[in-house]
Amino acid sequence: MSGTGAPLLEVTDLAKHYPITGGRTLRAVDGVSFTLGAGEVLGIVGESGSGKTTLGRTVLRLTAASAGTIRFRGEEITDYSRRRMRPVRRHMQLVFQDPYASLNPRMSVEQILAIPLQVHEPGLKRAERRDRIEAVLSTVGLFPEAASRYPHEFSGGQRQRVGIARALICNPALLVADEPVSALDVSVQAQVVNLLLDLRQRLGLAILFIAHDLAVVGLISDRVAVMYLGRIVEIAETTTLFARPRHPYTEALFSAVPDIGGRHDRILLQGDIPSPVSPPSGCPFRTRCPYAEAACAEALPPLVERAPGHFAACRRPELTLSSPLSPQPVSRFAADA
Amino acid sequence: MSAAAPLGSALPAPARGARRPALRRFMRHRLAMFGLAAIVILVVACAIGPYLSPYGPLTIDLRHRFQPPFLGPHLLGTDQLGRDLLVRLLLAGRISLTVGFAAMGLSTVFGVIVGLAAGFYGGWAGTALMRFVDAVLCFPQIFLLLTLAALVSPGVLTITLIVALTSWMEVARVVEGQIRSLRERDFAVAAEAIGVSDTHLMLRELLPNVMAPIVVAATLTVARAILLESYASYLGYGIQPPTPSWGNMLNNAQEYLTSAPWLAIVPGIVITLAVTGFNFLGDGLRDALDPRLDIHR
Ligand SMILES: Nc1ncnc2c1ncn2[C@@H]1O[C@H](COP(=O)(O)OP(=O)(O)OP(=O)(O)O)[C@@H](O)[C@H]1O
Ligand code: SF4
Ligand SMILES: [Mg+2]
Numbered sequence: 001m002s003g004t005g006a007p008l009l010e011v012t013d014l015a016k017h018y019p020i021t022g023g024r025t026l027r028a029v030d031g032v033s034f035t036l037g038a039g040e041v042l043g044i045v046g047e048s049g050s051g052k053t054t055l056g057r058t059v060l061r062l063t064a065a066s067a068g069t070i071r072f073r074g075e076e077i078t079d080y081s082r083r084r085m086r087p088v089r090r091h092m093q094l095v096f097q098d099p100y101a102s103l104n105p106r107m108s109v110e111q112i113l114a115i116p117l118q119v120h121e122p123g124l125k126r127a128e129r130r131d132r133i134e135a136v137l138s139t140v141g142l143f144p145e146a147a148s149r150y151p152h153e154f155s156g157g158q159r160q161r162v163g164i165a166r167a168l169i170c171n172p173a174l175l176v177a178d179e180p181v182s183a184l185d186v187s188v189q190a191q192v193v194n195l196l197l198d199l200r201q202r203l204g205l206a207i208l209f210i211a212h213d214l215a216v217v218g219l220i221s222d223r224v225a226v227m228y229l230g231r232i233v234e235i236a237e238t239t240t241l242f243a244r245p246r247h248p249y250t251e252a253l254f255s256a257v258p259d260i261g262g263r264h265d266r267i268l269l270q271g272d273i274p275s276p277v278s279p280p281s282g283c284p285f286r287t288r289c290p291y292a293e294a295a296c297a298e299a300l301p302p303l304v305e306r307a308p309g310h311f312a313a314c315r316r317p318e319l320t321l322s323s324p325l326s327p328q329p330v331s332r333f334a335a336d337a
Numbered sequence: 338m339s340a341a342a343p344l345g346s347a348l349p350a351p352a353r354g355a356r357r358p359a360l361r362r363f364m365r366h367r368l369a370m371f372g373l374a375a376i377v378i379l380v381v382a383c384a385i386g387p388y389l390s391p392y393g394p395l396t397i398d399l400r401h402r403f404q405p406p407f408l409g410p411h412l413l414g415t416d417q418l419g420r421d422l423l424v425r426l427l428l429a430g431r432i433s434l435t436v437g438f439a440a441m442g443l444s445t446v447f448g449v450i451v452g453l454a455a456g457f458y459g460g461w462a463g464t465a466l467m468r469f470v471d472a473v474l475c476f477p478q479i480f481l482l483l484t485l486a487a488l489v490s491p492g493v494l495t496i497t498l499i500v501a502l503t504s505w506m507e508v509a510r511v512v513e514g515q516i517r518s519l520r521e522r523d524f525a526v527a528a529e530a531i532g533v534s535d536t537h538l539m540l541r542e543l544l545p546n547v548m549a550p551i552v553v554a555a556t557l558t559v560a561r562a563i564l565l566e567s568y569a570s571y572l573g574y575g576i577q578p579p580t581p582s583w584g585n586m587l588n589n590a591q592e593y594l595t596s597a598p599w600l601a602i603v604p605g606i607v608i609t610l611a612v613t614g615f616n617f618l619g620d621g622l623r624d625a626l627d628p629r630l631d632i633h634r
Contacts, residue, residue, distance in 0.1 A: 062529055082535075089532030102523035106545055116531045166527070 006074055007035040008173055008206050009059065014068035016051070016058045016230075026277050028054040030230040032068070033303075038173060039204040043221030043238070045214055045253060047273050051230040052210045056176040059208065060092055061085050073173065090120040093167035097179035099159035103151040109162055110147040113137075113169055120170045132169060140165045141195060157188035164195065168203070176208045181216060193220055214253055218242055223309075226250045229276050229284040232303060236310035242323055246312035248289045251321040283315065291319055362625040369621020375614035379607070383430035392421035394428050394581065403597050414599050416589070422603055429581035430607065433563055436497050436582070437611075440562035443501035445508055445555045449544075452512025457539055459517065467513055470506045478503050482565055486574035496575050500562045508554045515547045549626035553619050560615035567608050583608050 016029040029051045036042050044052050057063050059070055061077060069078045077088055096102035103112060113133045117124055124132070134144045140161040151159055160180060167175055177196065181189040197220055199205055211217045217224055218238055225235040226249060234247035245251045252269050270288050274280055280287050282297040289296070293316075301315040363369060387394070392411070398419035406414040406422070413423040451470070455463035473481070485499045519525055520543065528542045563583075569575030570584025578585055583604045590600035 057526070060530060062526055086532040089530060092530075094527065094530040096523050096527065098523060102527045104524045104528075104542060115528070115533060115537075119532050119534075119537075163527075166531070 006071075008038045008040075008073060009036040009208075010069075010071040011035070011059060012069045012071075014055070014058060014070065015066045016054050016063060017066040020277065024277055026275075027230050027279065028276060029058060032227075032230075032232055034225055034232065034235060036174070036206050036208065038206055039200070040223070041200055041207045041209055041221045043217035043224040044208060044210045044227060045212060045217050045224060046227035047212060047253075047269075049273055049276065050227040051276070052212075052227055053178055054230075055227070056094070056178050056208060056210055060094055060176055061088075062094070086119075090116070090170040091172050092174045092176070093170075093172040095160075095163050095167050095175060095177040095180045098183050099156060099163045100151060102163055103159060103166075105151055108148055108150055109137075109165075112151075112162065113147070113166055116166060116170050136165045136169045139168060139199070155188075156184045157191060160184060160188075160192055161195070164192075164199075168199070168205075171203070172205070174206045174208070176210070178210045179212070180209075182211065182213070189216070196220060226253065229274065229279050231284065231313065232311075233285065233314070234312045235303070236307075236312075240307065240310050245321045245323050246306050246310060246317070246319075247285075247314045248291050248319065248321060249285045250312075251323065252288075252290075254323050283313075285314075291316055359625045363621055366621035366624055368617040369625070372614040372617030372619075372621065375610050376618065379430060379611055379614070380434060383427045383434060386427040387424055390421065390424045390427075392424050394420065394424050395579070396420065403593075405597070406599050406603065413603055414597075416597070416600055417593065422600070425581050425586065426583075426604060426607060429583050429586055429604070430611075432493060432576060432580060433566055433583040433608075434611070436493060436500065436566045436576075437559045437563040437615075439497045440500035440504060440566075441555050441558045443497070444505035444558055444562075445551065447501065448505035448508025448554075449512050449551060451505065452509040453516055453539055453544065455509070456513040456516030457520065457535070457543070463513070467510070470509050470513075474506050474510070478561075478565065479568055482569055483572065483574055486569050491569070491575055491577055493576055493580065496566055496569060499569075500565045503565070504558050504561060508551065508558070511550045511554050512547055515550060516543055519543050519546055549622075553623045553626065556615055556619035556622055560612045560619065563608065563615070564612050583611075 012033045014029060014032045015027070018026040018028055020026050032055060034042065044055065046052055054063070058065050061070070061080065065078055069076055071077070072088065073091060075088070077085065080088065110133055113136065114129060117129050117132060133147055137144055137146055142158065142161050142165065146154075146158070146162070151162065154162065160183075164180070180196070181192050184192060193216060196207065196209070200207055200220075207220070209217060209220055214224075221238050223235065223237050224241050225232045226241075226247065227233070228249050234241065234245065234250050236246070241250065242254075245254065256269060274284070274287055280297070282299055283289070283292070283301050286292040286296040296315060301313045303311045303313045304317075305311050306317055392398070398411070398415060398421070400419070401409055401411060401415050402417060402419040404411050404415040404419070406412065408414075411421050411423065413421075413426065415422055416425075451466060455466040457463075481503045482499060485502065486496070489495050489499070516539075525538065525542055528538050533542075566575055566582065567584035567587065570582045571587045573585075573588060575584050576582040578589065586604040587601055587608075590597070590604070593600050
């Protein structure tokens, strides 16, 4: 949990808008606020296109924010230039979904891992650099011989370990892991998740863990934020969220996961996610929400604290929603009377 | 762990493994091999041929003026002064090929720098730069060339500069487009996330991935440079006699087109051979390297 003092990362009203053809705007991320304490793991879930990647990259200042602020280690970095960001970067790192596309195929693992050291610790001697590379390889569970190999010589899971090693070699405080296991074989996914859990424990790493799979997120996260059309619609501690979701979209996501939602009536998400170019008026989820009523079209429901630390953006707090931990028959009008 | 084969399908081909199939594709490309052979033969002949000939380029053999090819001591015939056409052709080739390669080198370096800067930094400056490139590209290159050639005194160096000055835009455009899209790719974002310097990002991460299209464009530029030099010299704006070039040999042949057509035909064939040779080579390289240019986004 947040621990002492100011949080490691504090994001306020963050937005990323892309201008698109016809003078219109695509709101990839809109009005997102959250904090992340040192050593904390915050899971971000949502369907494809909900803005998770954009959020992660905007937080890392890999794309410029359109609005809002990002405070990292007490510094407001929202408007830092590329040059000013450079020293900050060693403390915030990114792990990619596709472990291969993110590794330069022309460089050996040693060369790949040497770059962050050359950038952030230029004083290091050659032998020290070797030691650091060897150490980080063992941290992520790779053999020292891996250093002289090229990315294509590895399996998917091993490549992802190389990607994680690159992110870790300068001892960052924050790791944004953007669907780090979705591209891997199911058999390997658990290993990489365990590695991240282990690292988090040993290194006190804060992780923004992005996934579209609630089951994986539930394993690793202290808290979970659910995103829909660029907005956080629910955020709570993992146990609370799993015990009692308070947004219909979260319930729908639970029921869509076969492993954990298969036993009871499936609330299949009807229809496609609307375009972030022209989101529905009022509640963005109303076009697919089984509990929607006329009033839902009127105003955007704000993210409101419904229980300690449990925020949801739904104007019907009286709903009793089902979850894998508290399977209940889906009763659309349960609390209406 | 299994070798995660499905991952590989949508990904950039590994640099090392991919080189061999590309080479194999290239070797199987008949026209490219023909082009390569033509270029090698031309270059070698121009380099050493003149030393092997009994005739000098200015040796006047009045007994054999206007000797047609294959009908006398001079293999490819002689001109109005009885100078050996083959020797002159090879010496002219030295000049024309040098102009071609030098112009290619200059325009490639310049085009790469402009394309890299515009593609990397983008913004209004990059956009302005590329609009300028587009505008210049709309303008027929030969007019540009002749306008410039009319303004400065022609010579080997100036004609090289002028040809280079009118040829860099294509390379710039190719590089700009590639760099702009490569920057969005994960490995570039990864480098950015590490905080590497702009130079590192450009030269070590991005540029190596654009080498294939640059090589293709450079090869085609040699062909165009040779052709442009020939045009300019043929029209009298290029390299001036007595320095021979393929273009001014054609210029000289105009007067004797009916009486001694070989004076035009022989250099004409060689220019065609050189230009098509480089074009075929460029096409072959493009085909051979193409799957690597197709790397998913
Ligand atoms: N550079 C860009 N220009 C325009 N639109 C973009 C850009 N990047 C992302 N988008 C749009 O922003 C929205 C959010 O995309 P994003 O990649 O952040 O979603 P995501 O939640 O990560 O999805 P996925 O699960 O597929 O990775 C999408 O509609 C996407 O099309
Ligand atoms: S506000 Fe209305 S439409 Fe939106 S989630 Fe709640 S019930 Fe559904
Ligand atoms: Mg994504």
